[in-house]
Amino acid sequence: MAVKSAVLFILNNENNRPILLQRVMGTPLLTWLSNGLSARGICRCLLICPEQFAEQAKACFPDSIALTCTADQNDISGFIASEQDEEMLVITKPVVDLGSKSALFAEDCADVGLAACTVSASALQTSDSVESCLAAHGTEAEGFAVVSEPDELPDWQPILKRLYLYELANNGVEIWDYDNCYVDPSVRVGAGTVLMPGTILRGKTVIGENCTIGPNTLLENAVIGNHTKINASQIFESSVADHTAVGPFAYIRPNCRIGSDVKIGDFVEVKNSVIDDGTKVSHLTYIGDSDVGKRINFGCGTVTVNYDRAKKFRTVIEDDAFIGCNTNLIAPVTVGEGAYIAAGSTITENVPANSLSIARVRQSNKENWSTNNKVKEKK
Amino acid sequence: MAVKSAVLFILNNENNRPILLQRVMGTPLLTWLSNGLSARGICRCLLICPEQFAEQAKACFPDSIALTCTADQNDISGFIASEQDEEMLVITKPVVDLGSKSALFAEDCADVGLAACTVSASALQTSDSVESCLAAHGTEAEGFAVVSEPDELPDWQPILKRLYLYELANNGVEIWDYDNCYVDPSVRVGAGTVLMPGTILRGKTVIGENCTIGPNTLLENAVIGNHTKINASQIFESSVADHTAVGPFAYIRPNCRIGSDVKIGDFVEVKNSVIDDGTKVSHLTYIGDSDVGKRINFGCGTVTVNYDRAKKFRTVIEDDAFIGCNTNLIAPVTVGEGAYIAAGSTITENVPANSLSIARVRQSNKENWSTNNKVKEKK
């Protein structure tokens, strides 16, 4: 009978942070564990945790596990009673879940004893103490290893790293170097996607199929489509659709929605903006607080001026507009469909659809100036 | 007698890509193998390969090997006949070539049996089947290991990585960390050059002597001179000469030719351009489709405006010109020798040699404006 329910104890650690809440590669050990439990089929969990750590602990669980977090004896009894005759997985100490890969890391596993057992909910219901119940009725669970001391955590780092990367590789992800790729267990990556060295994928990041990610790319809670390439860039709390190229050296800050067939090129920052399909933002540009349509071309050095020392305002750019290089768009402002803004202009008023907008001075050349002038190249 | 000729079989892999065409660190196993063969002195190769993989397979070979790729029995016989009494290296299964470093990885090598043998061309000519010929006359070749299954490839990743890095180190290249440096076997690196962590060198990249490359630098088909420093940058299909500094955070796109004593600084993109000796492009600049002379100084924020929504045009800048900060050069345009462009100008017409060119508005100050104005710093 598949075990679908777990009881997990987080213990106080003599004024230190509990081991399960300490981090390995920036991610709490509990996150590594809870995602392992989910992969085993656990979908309900009773988390018994000191009050002051409850919020932190709850944040470590994936949505796939219905979580009851409590330290209250009645709530605990209620949870166990509701499990009736189910088998439960009971974890009483900090453990690492090696799951189906435990054979690969056999030398790192020892007896876990009562640290991770299965036992029937009914046995738990009728026992005075968990320990004695497990001792009497528990069956040691397979594929776990106990972490007794915080200073063992560094040794688990290379193992946890590879554990999840191997699973991704089994699912068709191509990983250049298992030693130089950091993927949280809560991340999903589609088949055919290539992860180059220095890739860090965190949180609830989801990546589609046939993407190329890296080198040196950090994604946190990012949602990436298919056939998209993210090169040497950082993306936070944003989505990027299909066949889009980001970077090298781009920075997408929270709350962006980037469409398909888009280019977000080098030295480009996008923040709190929507950029629709087919738009090219090739280089040295800042798009903030903006709603950007389809098939727009941004010249190099464009700035959406969203802040006037008092408030932030939005910029709207409609489909097929062309924004010249080194242009300022001073928000609030709307650039109409198909409009053309001449390079070097500072735009303070709306630009009607299909208009040319220009704000610049005629060039004047003073001949033989260099020859007569003292401003010469330093030797 | 040195073996100079090889026969290599690429086998169909049940609808999957043949193992030799699968990638390790982004590079087909066949590229690793063919470069190993070249290092052994192989200079002629008969590649027997299914039609649909021929192009891909041929692209894996270095120029040093004269390649005959065919699946035609007459062509095969012709090739072997032309070898007369030569000894040939015959590779019948996917193998890794550990070459002279095989002792270092002895534990990873097993008997290769008939997977890699030497045999005389004359024996091959008179045999009905390769297998029986090798069984009767072949001598197992040394330094190879068989890859039986695609899922063994990840295990070869750290070995192939180190194998070629050790060879570079023997030739005087200084490698910070053998675990964090990725060099295709087709790449050449000169003595005294330092490779810092996160360096990725791909394709036909050639690097001279006494360079510093990295950290976190990606070069693909780049040709770099001597005493040049490339820091945290990416360069594709371009050349950079001697004593030049690139980066940190520069991006050189295909078809650039960068001279000596040049600075391509931070947040600079160069594309499809020539930049001659002694020119400084220090920061936040885009140079595209341009012909740039010697000893030119580019101010920060310069943009060559090469695209007008319809066509791309070239910019020409002659020797000793000085380009002010935040300047637009709207192509097609020529800036003459020794000309000086004032900061903040948008240049639409040619600038004669030694002229000062300026296109900007006089500054006006409105006193006590902040004190009277509502635009105040948000608290």
Next chain:
Amino acid sequence: MAVKSAVLFILNNENNRPILLQRVMGTPLLTWLSNGLSARGICRCLLICPEQFAEQAKACFPDSIALTCTADQNDISGFIASEQDEEMLVITKPVVDLGSKSALFAEDCADVGLAACTVSASALQTSDSVESCLAAHGTEAEGFAVVSEPDELPDWQPILKRLYLYELANNGVEIWDYDNCYVDPSVRVGAGTVLMPGTILRGKTVIGENCTIGPNTLLENAVIGNHTKINASQIFESSVADHTAVGPFAYIRPNCRIGSDVKIGDFVEVKNSVIDDGTKVSHLTYIGDSDVGKRINFGCGTVTVNYDRAKKFRTVIEDDAFIGCNTNLIAPVTVGEGAYIAAGSTITENVPANSLSIARVRQSNKENWSTNNKVKEKK
């Protein structure tokens, strides 16, 4: 009795650089050794070194060791005489100091014999040769390993790397990946600081507590306060105070002093400048040769124009000023307290306190221009 004094021989290496001066991860083996000696409590050292290597060797020692570097027999005798009855640590060959971590790397250690011994200064004084003195009176020192050949250095790379990282971890530094973090032994890092992958800390860099450094960050002789975050950036010979955020993709060049609660954002270069508390330089900006006050907001694309082809000049910006986007500040120039510079302005004259300064052209819109014009999007 604690040994506080050492004698260290650097030997000529047959026309090659002496092994102790060869580099491991970019840092001479002698730097790794001298910092180990300092950690053992050595505070005086006699360095016996060929003249031509003296400067290079002296640069490898921490300030905590009073160094006498000489090859002169009288100076040597004087040093030893001044030690009177002290025990001395004598190192006669190139060694690695594994210190208290030697048990962890036991398999890498062999007998060091007379390569590292303790002996009394008085015994040394009365002996004809160091070798015979050590043979007769020396006690083998613990925790050292001999490096006999330069080609053993690559094998020491992963050990030296981990050796110092373990020490940092013992002091409360959180290290994501011990295999992908490069910290010179001369660097100090405070408790609670997190080092992400690809972090390189060099020279006399000092980092406070509770910082986050990395990924892919290079600091060289940088001094960082507490609670500061440096993301994917490079800093050289500069200081950054508390609660400041740098990057991603920022470049701080030598001689900068950055205050607290500052933001140095993406694609920002700062050079030879002071930036005071609370100032925000969010993106795509160059600040060079400038004195910048408190609580200033720099718009995107600001450039301090510090060079006119002949000389460099300074820019002064006083507290609470607001610098609009894509602005040029042509030095020498002063922007007064609370002044406001409109976006797109090129500022050539001083701006009085609380003034609005503006230098731009009124926008003109030509309606239906796109519809009538040939400049259309290329398909």
